[in-house]
Each structure stands twice: as C-alpha cells, then as structure tokens.
Amino acid sequence: MERKKNYFAGPCVLPVEVLKEVEKNIVDYQGNGLSMIEASHRGGMFEKMYDECIALVRELYSVPEDYDVYFLGGGATLQFTMIPFNFLKKNTTADYAMTGVWANKATEDAIKLGRVNVIFDGKDSKYSTLPEPGSLRFSDDSSYVYICANETIGGLEWKEYPDTGNIPLICDMSSNYFSQPVPVEKFSMIYGGVQKNLGPAGATLIIMKKSMLDRRNENIPAYLDYGRHSKEKGLYNTPPVFSIWVVKLVLEWIKANGGVKGMYDRSLITSGMIYDVIDNSNNFYYSPVDARFRSRMNICFRIRNQELEAKFLEEAKNNGMLGLKGHRSVGGLRASLYNSLPTSDVEFLRDFMIKFEKENS
C-alpha cells in the first residue's frame, strides 16, 4: 500500500530507508545467523552496534568528551522523577519553568520530591508563550534550572536558552532532539524520548556532564541512579536493544542528509510553509501560539470556524493523512513535522490546507 502521510506527534514517521534496512536484517543481522533482537547485550554483535550508535550521537551533536551518553527505558516521564531524585538536594531549590504539559508534569514530580521554585508559569497565557530567557531569575540556593526545549502539545519552542551561570541547566529535548545544532556545553543534562526524531518508542537518550554525578543525592536505588548507569556505560541492565539499533540507523540517515544543521535548515523551510499558509489565510486558520516561539516541530493551529475542524480531519484522512488532530487536552489541529517526514508530505499538507480554505471560506 502507498505510504500514509504521517503527521503524528510521536511515535511517528521514520525514514522508509531505515524501515527497509530493518526489514533486511530483522531475521538475520548482517549474516550473523541471528537477529539483533536475539543477541545478548553482553555480546560482540550488540556491543559493536551500540558503540557505533553512541559515537554517532557524539559526532552529530558535538558532545564534549566529559559528557556521558547512554539510553534508558521508561520514557521522558521517568526522567521527571530521576532528575529531582538525583539532583534536588535537601535544603536547596530546583528552578522550573512551567511552559506547558510536559514541563508542568516534570514540575509536579519534582514538587513531590523536594523544594521547587517556579521561575515562569505560562498559565495566564494558556501556555501560548515562553519567557524571554534574560528575564528569568534563579534561586540563590538553586540545585538546577529545568526547561523543556519544545512543548509537543502546546507547539512552543525555546529559540535561545537561558544563561544560568554556575547553576546546572537541565533540558527535556524529546520533541526537537537532533533537529538543530545545540550548544551541548551550555547544558549539564539533556535528555529525550527517541520516539519523535530519532527512532521507535522505548528508549530515552541521556547526555549528561560527568561532573553532575558529584552533585547527586546519596542512597539512590539502582535504576534511578545516574551514577550506576554512567559507570556501566548504560549497560547496567538490559537496554532497549531494538530501539537503540533503529536510532543508530536513523542517526546514519541524519548524517547522510546534512547532519543536524541539515535537519535545522530543512525544518525552517517546512515549518515556514505551514505557518505561511496560516498567516496568509486571512484568519481562516490561526495559530494560538506567540509567533516568537513557534515550534518548528509541532505546528498547532485552529480553524476560526471550529465546526470545520472535524471536516478538515475527515478530508485529511480521506487523503491518506494521519495524526492531524490536536492533543486531547487542548483540542484543535496539530501537524508534527519531524526530521523523518518527507518534504513532499509537508507540501502535500500545505496544498491541502490551501484547497480546504478555498472550498470552505
């Protein structure tokens, strides 16, 4: 069957070349007589692939030597717990910017584990805007500052990161990971679920400055302890092998397509195509998001006449387009334009939106 046009917010589209590579190797990995998913994580076949994957992460994101790189399970959601469990020390404060569903969930978990200072709350704007980075004030006893780089549900993306001086900056990059060059050295920890730009659900990619481990709390149970994972290079217990393998293939695909700079340049063009349709629709469509912080990855939009949204989705479906419904918590429409979405599928969406506007204005 012809491939659907897949605008899901994650899990989502993967490069078809990668899927075909998986197809080719899923029964017998490169002539080794077994599948990668049948191989022990303590064996050479897995370890070679794993080392190559980690090396690609380091290369494509220019990760400094003094940072750990590994994968965990449990999704970004588990990190909402692990971060304060490790780094929110007694009698100190963690500074959280509440910018939407994902940052807010992280904040709620931290509040359960220690003292939290909310340095920004987008509530009054219905989470449609972000703070100017220079306007943020941090706690004197701050253990770390926490932000979410891209709010998948709200469609907001930080364009500049706050300068936190000596305070560690921790960032959830789940939904814009590897979609742009990032100054990794500005962050003490970056993490994200891989199931948007990088691969199949089931793995969370951790990039952490090794010196952060000295700031840990004591007596942390094994899986929650970043020190344990660092020491074992992410192989303390059985890792999510399949997800890691496919991430490696996607990273190779990113490298062959211009690296993260290539992904970034293309994302400006593709997201621009859709925002242009919205902005030039004479208010037929509108974006609920502060234009300064529009996400390149998740484009949230509405039809002024909201009764037309169901019709839009129905016709989209009839045209082989998936995943254009906004998140159930906010409603409306959303198109996710991750790395792996072909430009032709963005053009298809653009043309569909223009046609729908003409037919229903």
Add this chain to the structure above:
Amino acid sequence: MERKKNYFAGPCVLPVEVLKEVEKNIVDYQGNGLSMIEASHRGGMFEKMYDECIALVRELYSVPEDYDVYFLGGGATLQFTMIPFNFLKKNTTADYAMTGVWANKATEDAIKLGRVNVIFDGKDSKYSTLPEPGSLRFSDDSSYVYICANETIGGLEWKEYPDTGNIPLICDMSSNYFSQPVPVEKFSMIYGGVQKNLGPAGATLIIMKKSMLDRRNENIPAYLDYGRHSKEKGLYNTPPVFSIWVVKLVLEWIKANGGVKGMYDRSLITSGMIYDVIDNSNNFYYSPVDARFRSRMNICFRIRNQELEAKFLEEAKNNGMLGLKGHRSVGGLRASLYNSLPTSDVEFLRDFMIKFEKENS
C-alpha cells in the same frame, strides 16, 4: 546464513516464525500504509494490537478479572525500586528471600527505601539452594513478601510457592515467565522483563491485583506510581510499542504450541535431557545447584577439570552455538533453554556435551 543455536540468557532466541512475521510487516503493517513503530499509541492501529496482546496475556496465564495487566519500561530492575516505593509503608516491614543475584538486587533497593526483613539468605550455600516454602517465617507487620521465581544467573527455580496467607506475595518471574501454568491468584503482583521467554528487550510485563493499589504510599511521582499506570491501562505515557507487538506475536506462537502447559511439558523434557547428561557423566560435568531446585530455564554446570571449560566454549562456538558461558559473576557454563529454543537445538547441545565428554575424559 544458517541460524545459530542460541543459548543466551536474555536477550535470546525468538521463534523464527515470529521474526518472519515482523519482517513481513515492519515496513507496512498489514497493509495500513505505515509501520507499527510509526503508529501513535493513541491511534486505532496500535490500540487494536495492544488490546489483543493484553487479552492473550490474560487468556494464556488465566489472569483473574480483578488484576491489571500492562507493560512498563526500565526492565525488572526498575521494579526493584517501584515495589518498595509503592508498597513498603512507614513502620512496616517487607520480607525478602535473598536467593541469588536478582532477588538480592531487589533486596538492596528495598533496603534503601524502608525496613526489610531477610526471610532467607542463600549466602552460606553460595546461593545454590532455596528454602522449603513451609519453613519461611514472615514479619508480623509485613507489607509484602518478595521472591524471585527463577534465578537466571544461579540456575535456581522455586517449585512450590510460599503460602503467605493475608500478606501480599510479589514475584519476579522474568526468566520463567509463561513457561508453565501459574496460580496467579496466589500472587498480588507478578512481573518480569519480557526479554527471555516473551519477546525483545524493552518491556516489563506487570500483572497486579487491583486491590494492591489501596495499599500504596502517597505522593508517588508519576512514572513510579502503579495507580497511574492502572488508571491509564498502561498507556499513561508512550509504551515500548515494538516490544509489545513482538510479545503479542510470541504469545500467539505459545498459544499455537500448547499454551503455557505445552511450554512446561516440553521444558521438563528439554531440561531433563541436559541434566541427564550432567548426572550420567561420571562427574565429568557437575551441577552446582541443589537438585531439588534446578531451573528448567537456565542450566548452570561446570566441568570438573575447569581448564576444559574454555575448550568447551571454543568448540561450541565452532559448532554454531552461542551463549554457553556462565555469567561473569559466577563463571562456569550455562545453557538457557527458553520457550523459543527449538528442541532440536537442545538435542544438538546434548549430543555435543556427550561427544565432548568422550573426547576429553
């Protein structure tokens, strides 16, 4: 290439029929125009597969209605934390049986989170034996009793489970999951990583009596909270989609091959083949494990003349046999005979062991 004979302890062999089914559907799932790993976990294509998978778990294991069934990430190791975090209440005790590497790791994590009473410690026997279930004494203020059904590294398996009366019994079944009929109603919680008998690494299957949720601690961060996962039927956050899909295919394969009773009957025959070689080797081979508690899944053995073990492994490798080295923490040899290992591969190992003994006695 001809398939290797795969005796890895996990990740490990999967049914080749399942791998071929994945191969057939990995680019385009059943003619839907996208891969299962590209589908949103909030969409019909995933949900249909997911519901079928959960139904198969319930059917094959005869799970009572008042139990939750879902998958989490982070491996069994994360459960070592989650169990005491949820169920070890202040001013109560958790009773742990320390029976080897895996139960001991669970115990160590619980000690970090609350009061633990060790009801058995196999240390003096070098973890080569298990307690008689009737000999165990539980704490008066016990929150739960914890056991590991099968020690993957030590090669020990409980044959009867302790009767804990009104105290909840919690069991790690990672390495003998779905290899035998289990009286689920005797347990308040059963869990296990799927990467031995059930599928590819990346998912942990949880089976929990719903009334356990009333015994939870308060104020648990989101991912660690079984109540949250129960309420959202395991879809609170993005689940490990690929692992769940393949588990479903393996469960169908188990069902077509006699269900867990069929797996059990065959495991008695196959493990018996190898233990017979050991017992009839006139002490050329020996088993370090109390014969009453020998695992059907993980057969640990040694060669009396330990210098021959390297030769054994070398010749095994030359015969296309993988994964026969004992765990690095205990040394020696180990053959894992999980559900998916063809009987012919067990026969091959048996014949190889007999030949090796003849040539080296």
